[in-house]
Amino acid sequence: MTSSPTLITGVCPHDCPDTCAWQVTVDPATGRAIRIQGHPDHPITRGRLCGKVDRYLERTYHPDRLPTPLKRVGPKGAGRFQPISWEQALREISERLGEIVARYGPEAIMPFSYAGTMGVLQGEGMAARFFNRLGATRLARTICSEAGFEGFQYVTGRVMGPAPEDFAHAQLILIWGNNTLTSNMHLWPFILQARKRGAPVIVIDPARTRTARAADEWIPIQPGTDGALALAMMHVIVAEDLVDRDYVRRYATGFEQLQARVQAFPPAWAEAVTGVPAERIVRLAREYAAARPAVIRVNYGLQRHAAGGMAMRNIATLPALVGHWRYRGGGVMLSASGAFHLDKSVLKRTDLLGERQPRILNMIRLGDALSLDPERRARAHYAPRPVDRKPAPEDAGPPVMALMVYNSNPAAVAPDQNAVRAGLAREDLFTIVLEHFQTDTADYADYVLPATTQLEHWDILKPYGHLYLALNRPAIAPVGESLPNSEIFRRLARGVGFDDDAFGQDDVSILREFIEAQTHPTMAGITWERLLAEGFVRLTLPEPFLPFAEGFPTDDGKCQLYSQRMADDGYDPLPAWTPPNWMSEDQRLKINDQREVQTLSPDQRPSTSLIINHQSLTLISPPAHNFLNTTFANLARFRRREGEPVVWIHSEDARARDISEGDAVTLENDRGQVQLTAWVTDDVMSGVLLAPTIWWAKLSPDGRNVNWLVSQDETDMGGSPTFYDVRVTVRKTSSPSEHS
Numbered sequence: 118m119t120s121s122p123t124l125i126t127g128v129c130p131h132d133c134p135d136t137c138a139w140q141v142t143v144d145p146a147t148g149r150a151i152r153i154q155g156h157p158d159h160p161i162t163r164g165r166l167c168g169k170v171d172r173y174l175e176r177t178y179h180p181d182r183l184p185t186p187l188k189r190v191g192p193k194g195a196g197r198f199q200p201i202s203w204e205q206a207l208r209e210i211s212e213r214l215g216e217i218v219a220r221y222g223p224e225a226i227m228p229f230s231y232a233g234t235m236g237v238l239q240g241e242g243m244a245a246r247f248f249n250r251l252g253a254t255r256l257a258r259t260i261c262s263e264a265g266f267e268g269f270q271y272v273t274g275r276v277m278g279p280a281p282e283d284f285a286h287a288q289l290i291l292i293w294g295n296n297t298l299t300s301n302m303h304l305w306p307f308i309l310q311a312r313k314r315g316a317p318v319i320v321i322d323p324a325r326t327r328t329a330r331a332a333d334e335w336i337p338i339q340p341g342t343d344g345a346l347a348l349a350m351m352h353v354i355v356a357e358d359l360v361d362r363d364y365v366r367r368y369a370t371g372f373e374q375l376q377a378r379v380q381a382f383p384p385a386w387a388e389a390v391t392g393v394p395a396e397r398i399v400r401l402a403r404e405y406a407a408a409r410p411a412v413i414r415v416n417y418g419l420q421r422h423a424a425g426g427m428a429m430r431n432i433a434t435l436p437a438l439v440g441h442w443r444y445r446g447g448g449v450m451l452s453a454s455g456a457f458h459l460d461k462s463v464l465k466r467t468d469l470l471g472e473r474q475p476r477i478l479n480m481i482r483l484g485d486a487l488s489l490d491p492e493r494r495a496r497a498h499y500a501p502r503p504v505d506r507k508p509a510p511e512d513a514g515p516p517v518m519a520l521m522v523y524n525s526n527p528a529a530v531a532p533d534q535n536a537v538r539a540g541l542a543r544e545d546l547f548t549i550v551l552e553h554f555q556t557d558t559a560d561y562a563d564y565v566l567p568a569t570t571q572l573e574h575w576d577i578l579k580p581y582g583h584l585y586l587a588l589n590r591p592a593i594a595p596v597g598e599s600l601p602n603s604e605i606f607r608r609l610a611r612g613v614g615f616d617d618d619a620f621g622q623d624d625v626s627i628l629r630e631f632i633e634a635q636t637h638p639t640m641a642g643i644t645w646e647r648l649l650a651e652g653f654v655r656l657t658l659p660e661p662f663l664p665f666a667e668g669f670p671t672d673d674g675k676c677q678l679y680s681q682r683m684a685d686d687g688y689d690p691l692p693a694w695t696p697p698n699w700m701s702e703d704q705r706l707k708i709n710d711q712r713e714v715q716t717l718s719p720d721q722r723p724s725t726s727l728i729i730n731h732q733s734l735t736l737i738s739p740p741a742h743n744f745l746n747t748t749f750a751n752l753a754r755f756r757r758r759e760g761e762p763v764v765w766i767h768s769e770d771a772r773a774r775d776i777s778e779g780d781a782v783t784l785e786n787d788r789g790q791v792q793l794t795a796w797v798t799d800d801v802m803s804g805v806l807l808a809p810t811i812w813w814a815k816l817s818p819d820g821r822n823v824n825w826l827v828s829q830d831e832t833d834m835g836g837s838p839t840f841y842d843v844r845v846t847v848r849k850t851s852s853p854s855e856h857s
């Protein structure tokens with residue numbers, strides 16, 4: 118007798134706003150997963166996974182999956198390992214960690230993790246318990262979104278916006294620094310619904326991305342200048358009295374100050390900064406204000422610049438001025454995270470820290486953090502606001518002697534790879550990497566520990582692009598000898614002698630306890646039993662969800678057009694213009710001069726050549742369509758689809774350098790060089806280079822990716838990276854030896 122296949126409900130673990138629910142078909146005879154599909158009943162997934170995750174079984178069963186623990190036998194970085202047993206690995210690691218704690222103190226141990234999985238348990242669940250109990254260095258997880266989050270939060274109090282389903286009700290859609298079809302594809306059908314009802318779709322981006330091509334209009338903009346565009350839109354809205362005065366009176370603070378401020382930022386000035394014609398800015402402001410409502414889908418692209426926090430802050434101010442938060446589908450959507458009020462203290466067991474307050478190091482300065490020079494280590498301390506101070510070198514704390522990496526691939530994703538790799542190559546650094554594959558980072562490990570994938574473990578996922586909390590059930594047994602992160606940290610805890618009950622609890626009881634501990638009204642009626650039965654559950658919120666229709670979760674309950682909190686933290690309390698790093702001093706001065714000249718006749722209008730320095734160009738490196746950060750980038754199928762590591766270059770910039778389509782080119786700055794293949798196109802603004810990524814370094818032509826060129830500089834807010842604020846020169850690679 119053959120039993121019929123079972124269908125297991127789970128959820129995609131990846132760092133993607135869509136957090137799709139899936140169904141996995143398992144053959145009971147073999148226990149193997151034989152099919153994966155988008156959950157047909159999930160209101161956002163609607164039966165479809167993306168072109169990466171619909172191959173998740175292929176990734177899970179891939180012959181390159183790490184089957185056993187590995188111990189290094191070659192030099193650091195060479196990637197030579199021998200398989201060992203779990204028993205040996207855990208014993209040797211525990212011993213070494215014990216020695217490091219005894220000699221240097223627990224702060225010499227540094228976790229490094231990000232969003233390989235966004236699950237609450239396999240992410241920072243058991244790992245946090247382990248590091249809290251140890252008193253290890255704490256990690257500021259800033260690599261993606263902090264600048265924008267801070268900027269947004271100062272204005273609204275929490276980061277949330279209209280639900281994706283409600284985009285269907287907008288009359289105008291501005292996609293601002295987001296390649297929706299690549300990184301947020303499940304939003305698109307709702308955008309199409311709005312479009313069918315007549316809503317124009319406008320993309321504001323330095324590149325004509327696949328999303329810009331599918332939209333009604335592409336408004337090209339110089340990278341890192343979005344704050345100026347928003348200021349000029351506010352200028353027009355105020356000057357032409359397009360303000361929703363009733364909404365502003367009731368729900369906003371500081372309108373008079375804002376009104377005075379934005380007078381200094383007319384569209385002609387913004388044209389010089391952004392490259393967007395003044396006339397288009399005026400029309401955009403009018404169209405924006407007239408829509409009932411407009412929605413802005415803003416995303417992380419525009420905050421990966423030195424002034425990214427302020428840019429987001431300026432944009433987040435717009436909908437309050439015109440009152441669009443009142444209407445279904447109106448407002449600005451950066452992330453839905455703030456709609457979730459999940460208390461994670463029972464999960465992470467913050468109590469295990471006791472009175473200790475270990476130092477916090479900023480993950481984007483991993484190169485500095487791993488340095489033996491106390492001055493550089495001091496620089497790696499997390500100090501996200503102007504009022505925060507980095508410590509003196511003598512207070513920087515012990516050198517990092519052990520690095521424990523999970524859910525991340527820093528030897529490809531982190532800025533300033535020369536510095537990162539110099540740190541990882543230290544023979545006295547003890548590095549442990551929990552992974553599915555032998556990544557660039559795993560090559561530097563002393564021990565690599567094989568982890569399970571989402572098909573093989575339990576978890577709960579909190580999405581950031583919609584309102585459905587989801588449960589992931591394991592569909593299959595662990596592949597090879599792999600173990601869930603939770604189990605690896607549980608065993609390590611026992612290995613170093615921690616006998617707390619926190620390390621005795623199994624995964625299901627941890628998740629169940631976590632759900633049962635939630636008391637916020639948005640979690641009312643959401644029980645473990647319901648998650649088991651239904652798989653995904655909408656937060657208990659009104660339908661439609663209008664987060665700021667009647668006020669804001671700020672100190673005075675109003676939208677902070679003027680923010681006292683910002684003033685207290687050392688920022689300009691009003692929307693302001695702050696330039697990106699890539700602009701030279703000279704360019705900045707010229708822009709300020711332009712601001713002084715407020716009445717310009719058309720022939721006096723500055724042209725964008727004002728800000729383009731033709732020697733060097735600005736490099737941006739947004740997500741490749743077929744990878745998810747570095748995940749999938751090692752598998753032949755996805756590499757084939759993506760082609761090779763390329764750089765988009767505008768035809769004029771190419772001509773000026775005698776670069777033709779398909780040429781090998783060298784991008785260079787004072788941090789290093791990288792070889793890429795030129796793609797000559799008018800789909801990127803002149804002055805800008807675009808290199809889709811994140812490629813694995815060791816699988817790239819010269820063993821490097823663009824993160825060799827990115828600095829460890831921090832954004833104005835949140836201590837985030839400046840991935841898209843990079844000055845480089847580009848030239849044809851001259852000799853074959855240079856193109857190794």
Ligand SMILES: Nc1nc2c(c(=O)[nH]1)N[C@H]1C(S)=C(S)[C@@H](COP(=O)(O)OP(=O)(O)OC[C@H]3O[C@@H](n4cnc5c(=O)[nH]c(N)nc54)[C@H](O)[C@@H]3O)O[C@H]1N2
Nearest residue numbers: 294295296300321340341416417418419739740744745746
């Ligand atoms: N397929 C795929 N999906 C992904 C990812 C992936 O790697 N691949 N990564 C995931 C992760 S971790 C994240 S954080 C999100 C990222 O999500 P987003 O940050 O929304 O990334 P993109 O969708 O590529 O959008 C970035 C866009 O911003 C543009 N851009 C760059 N600089 C500027 C600027 O200064 N101003 C403006 N207006 N636009 C600018 C880029 O050209 C690009 O089109 O996507 C997630 N989804």
Ligand SMILES: Nc1nc2c(c(=O)[nH]1)N[C@H]1C(S)=C(S)[C@@H](COP(=O)(O)OP(=O)(O)OC[C@H]3O[C@@H](n4cnc5c(=O)[nH]c(N)nc54)[C@H](O)[C@@H]3O)O[C@H]1N2
Nearest residue numbers: 231232233234261524525526530551552568738746747748
């Ligand atoms: N130049 C440039 N650099 C960037 C960006 C960019 O746009 N341009 N984007 C930045 C952004 S937005 C982000 S979020 C970061 C992303 O940086 P990371 O979060 O490091 O993302 P990934 O490269 O996908 O690495 C995740 C790793 O976790 C592993 N993993 C997945 N699930 C599990 C699990 O359950 N257990 C364990 N142990 N491992 C698991 C995967 O195999 C993968 O190797 O990169 C940043 N770097």
Ligand code: SF4
Nearest residue numbers: 129133136137167170
């Ligand atoms: S990566 Fe994003 S779009 Fe693809 S399945 Fe996961 S959540 Fe859905």
Ligand SMILES: [Mo]
Nearest residue numbers: 132260261262
């Ligand atoms: Mo990210």
